[in-house]
Amino acid sequence: MYDVIIIGGGVVGSSIARELSKYDIKVLLIEKEDDVASGGASKANSAILHAGYDPVPGTLKAKLNVRGNEMFDELCKDLDVPMKRVGSLVAAFSQDEVESLYKLYDRGLKNGVKNISIISADMVKEIEPNINDTIVAALYAKTAGIICPYGFVIALAENAAQNGVEFVFNQEVISIDKEDDVFTVKTQDKEYFGKYIVNAAGLYADVINNMVSDKRFSIHPRKGEYLILDKEEGYLANTVIFQVPTKMGKGILVSPTVDGNLLIGPTSEDIYNKEFRKTTYKGLEKAIKGAKKSVEKFNERKTITQFTGVRAVPDVDGEDFIIGESDVKGFINVAGIESPGFTSSPAIAEMVGEILKDAGLNMVEKDNFNPKRKPVIRFNELTDEERNELIKKNPAYGKIICRCETVTEGEIIDAIRRPVGAKSIDGVKRRVRAGMGRCQGGFCSPRVLEILSRELNADPLNVTKFGGRSNVLTAKAKEYLINSYKELLKSGV
Amino acid sequence: MEYDIVIIGAGPAGLGAAVEAYEKGVRNILIIERDSYPGGILQQCIHNGFGLIEFKEELSGPEYAERFIEKVRKYGINMMLNTMVLNISSDKIVKAVNQENGVMEIKAKAIILAMGCRERPRGAISIPGTRPAGIFTAGTAQRYVNMEGYMPGKEIVILGSGDIGLIMARRFTLEGATVKAVVELMPYSSGLTRNIVQCLDDFGIPLLLSHTVIEIRGKERVEGVTIAQVDENKKPILSTAKYISCDTLILSVGLIPENELSKSAGIMLDPVTGGPLVNESMETNVEGIFACGNVLQVHDLVDNVTKEARLAADSAVKYINKMLIKEGRHIDVKAGSGIRYVVPQMVNYENIDDKVKFHMRPTDVYKNAYITVKSGDKQIIRKKMQRLTPGEMILIDVPKDKFLSDDLSPVGEITFEVEVV
């Protein structure tokens, strides 16, 4: 019997898991994919810490965004996650748009955002020399930042696991029943029992809620398409460059990533099927065209990858977050966590802790809680002396597997062996960046597959790209031929 | 560690350069290779067609490599395997790492760049759709099948008709898989005609020119692709869209010289070839650093890589013997109409022995055209070509005396052009 069962291993579920791991309670997190931050919005988003001037004052979004933003410095230090407070600009390219800047500025002040100001074109040019010359003014928010979104989620999950939270993967919740204050959570293979349920199922939070609660709601998928450009183009933006929200939408951003690439997107399109996570010609064109409004200079031919993210938009007034105990006692919803959900997640986790306390869960702080994640060795960032010492201790760190990103075998093995370790090619890629560079895994994916197969003691044919039936290889050489040979024999030819 | 010549890469270019430098009398040579075995990409190119010029025999890739590896062994040339070069400085210090020695700094009198090229990945050509398993570049698939002994799929569509894609179409078929189509964006194939004949036609595999993949479908594993014809601007004509079910999409959409290390040394690159700008001696703008093989320009034939490697090695030997002339009269080499690029991009007249070999590709397909070399208005060479296609490299030798103007001083520049009659 678990005290708390968290459903969903995205940034929200993992933040809550890590928060609850501070207390002397038994916590389980159930995820339907093979990894955390693997299926939904936590994997594919703008990778930004929002300052907090966007949400309407008084909403949960406003409160949790600003609080969440403040919490990232300590969290990233403890969890060894690269994050840069590069600041953001909302760029106005006409006098009309400048008016909107003042509205956003007022909101920011009301929401308690620190360090915001409206700056002139000259000052913008100083910060962003490559922004289009048509720039008129911008809202500058110094607290905005960039971060690797799945890197953060993985770190949260690892630290939660270090502190005793259990994780199960590849288990999709199919029903939840409550009897005598005990919830029975059924997945396709197993049953889990818990006193409290936290619904952090992202895009599917409606489905989970509707299994239990009579107060039904629904989550609509809103798709955003992005492109990532080669590091050669990374110099084009120093800050996160937003556009002024217009009637036509929020506009496309241009941003550096924490790894030095250039990110452009997202488009914004309501879709009817949550699984329609694909990029389209139209969408990508729109993203490119939209981004050119801010920075013309990028070369879209330097695109190294493209992806689609899906925001979980709730059907409630103002599209605010749904956070709280539902009509069913002990069943807590954390739903509709769309933008700025990532930035808000640490504050959401705090809030959920309070809600559980109020709902009667006995939460006693552990004395052995370790807030620090086991540090990650990044060969690329070490001095030569540190590298040599490391290689002497463990020669696997002297073998470069991913050439584009300079990732060693030692780092890949570590990523697999860590708590909540990588189990697939994409799992490795998200943890150590092997396969994320210019060649997109052309050279290293066969090597990564070999290492996964060895470390997980799995047949290479069973190694997947991202769990499920995403197997990379389909047969041993000669198998198809031998089969057709057997067919021939059978048919008597 | 100090060497006369450090060669980066033990593929055909690196091995060829090492053997040549040794035969020209240099003994203190080091080859650095990141793989566990020398030979580079040749090791996975098990098809035949290598060595017709070099050995007057038709060999497979591994056999061609083995001939050079044997010589390297016989000569006792130093080779560091499983060693990755991290960067090169403009004063020719190579920083590399391996398991035995950790991070090393290796000083070289001359460096020969022979890192080869890499394949263009999917994102660079932006195919919309899902991102399932089952998408491979042709070279990765080739490695899986020919060296690791695994099949990456059973029902296959190949996008791009580069040579590796064509060769893999045949390999898949011979391994019992089905290649449903080879889809090519351009109105012509970028591969060699002989490969279309013996890899596609022989097996009845359709080659769809002026077509592209407009969507990838499938959530976990590829389930199919939608293809469509493209108009003259390469835009898909959506009314021609057709769905092909398959479990694998192979990309053979081009190769890019791998020059990240070159950039770290301050070497200037040609934006068209993606390789360093070099002179007649294959020397880059950084004195004493030479380049050859696919790191310089993507070749069609390994035999030509070997030739280029010899030239780079000869020049490196001259350089360390202080016999390469730095000053002198420089001739600019230009790609004129109908020519996409020319390598080398400049010539120092003083260093020409008897002729300069120029490599180039046309911008389009031409029949019965001429390649002309001009200096100003003066035509110095005119060569009839039966058929020109961007998939097939053109080699033109220009004899030393042709670089001279009427007053016997070298010309300032020469331009290569396609002349259509």
Place this chain on the structure above:
Amino acid sequence: MVKRELTCIVCPNGCRLVVEMEGKEIVNITGYECKRGLKYAEDEIIAPKRTLTTIVKAEMGHLPVVSVRTKEPIPKELIGKAVLELSKITLKPPINVGDIVVKNILDTGVDVIATRNLYSK
């Protein structure tokens, strides 16, 4: 008289060959730049041949497969049968480049040779 156009596959030059036929008889061949092209055109019309390059399984070696080829081209129609034959064998180290893997495959008089060394693991 019938004209057949072929692309020579002997070398990467890919000469465009024109074979003029009178019934089943070859009357003239043009377009080749070397003697091998002439031979190829004759063969291609009368009895087309191909060099087969493929892999065979291996055990206990540094690689799980070894690349092989027919030493000479074999009749084109036998390629399918030949790969099936080769799918049945498994090699063990040591194997050297040039070692005969299958002698006289399918009675063609042509041997299949290894094109790669195979070392013990």
